[in-house]
Amino acid sequence: MAMPAAEIETLIRAGIPDAEVTITDLAGDGDHYAAHVVSAAFAGKPRVAQHKLVYAALGERMGGQLHALQLTTAVPN
């Protein structure tokens, strides 16, 4: 079920090209991650819509292969 951090980052960037992605492996087990995603694409969007953009980039993996992803989003300063 595990997924390498680099793969998560690549998938998010494929969906949101300008995204700055910071991944933290929370448990050191390759299965529980935190992702902080910064993108101009989030500007003016409510949080739910911002998170949906990231989930869309991750596609079917979210909630399946990628069980535990703590997600925070932000617009660049």
Add this chain to the structure above:
Amino acid sequence: MSDSNTRIAEIVNGNDVVLFMKGTALFPQCGFSSRAVAILDHLGVKYETVDVLQDMEIRQGIKSYSDWPTIPQLYVKGEFVGGSDIMMEMFEAGELQQFLSDQGIAAA
């Protein structure tokens, strides 16, 4: 509309604050659900929970209902508010308290 959509609509429209989660408020079965319960408990609002682990139809249906792939999911007055990360962000910013009070949901 499928049966599960109808059932979910009845639940979210029939309860002011409802959390779809894994496990129960007393015994959450997942760290994210546990965090969501902790936030609601801290705010002291009255809420209902639905244990998706006890109901496969709702477990699958809730993901398409709001086009949201993960559980927990919080609904207030029939509207999808977010998952546990959004709840935490809103809570830390003081927005969740404000939002609930704007919706007429008072701390018990």
